[in-house]
Amino acid sequence: MDEKKSLKEFLVTPTGFAVLTIVLYVGTFLLMALIGSMSNWIGDGPVLSVISVIVFGFWAVWGWKGLSKIQPNIFLIMPIAGWILYFVIKGFLAIFLGVFIAPYQISKMIRRYLQKKV
Numbered sequence: 651m652d653e654k655k656s657l658k659e660f661l662v663t664p665t666g667f668a669v670l671t672i673v674l675y676v677g678t679f680l681l682m683a684l685i686g687s688m689s690n691w692i693g694d695g696p697v698l699s700v701i702s703v704i705v706f707g708f709w710a711v712w713g714w715k716g717l718s719k720i721q722p723n724i725f726l727i728m729p730i731a732g733w734i735l736y737f738v739i740k741g742f743l744a745i746f747l748g749v750f751i752a753p754y755q756i757s758k759m760i761r762r763y764l765q766k767k768v
Contacts, residue, residue: 658764667761674753681705682749706745712755713748714740 660666685702717740728736 658767662761662765667757670760671754671757674757678749678753709748709752710741710744711748712752713744713746715755716747716751717744 661670685705688701726732726736
């Protein structure tokens with residue numbers, strides 16, 4: 651029981667937060683490598699497609715939130731083609747940025763949760 655408590659206390663410290671964040675970044679990049687190499691194991695079948703959609707969707711959510719924070723809150727008037735292009739570009743940027751934003755945000759959530767428990 652003391653080991654669990656000492657781990658929680660460690661993860662709440664700034665050093666523990668940094669370690670947790672680094673572990674999540676390494677895990678994210680290993681997941682990217684795994685998805686890239688899965689096509690050699692199982693082919694380009696539906697399983698790989700489903701896994702890729704889930705992972706990219708997860709990254710897109712965090713990236714979209716990050717982009718929305720830095721984007722100005724103004725109303726744009728554009729034609730339909732402009733809106734489609736806007737959402738396509740923002741979607742690709744969200745997936746790209748989500749790879750970097752998601753591990754950090756998840757480690758912040760874990761730290762806040764552990765601070766309440768400790």
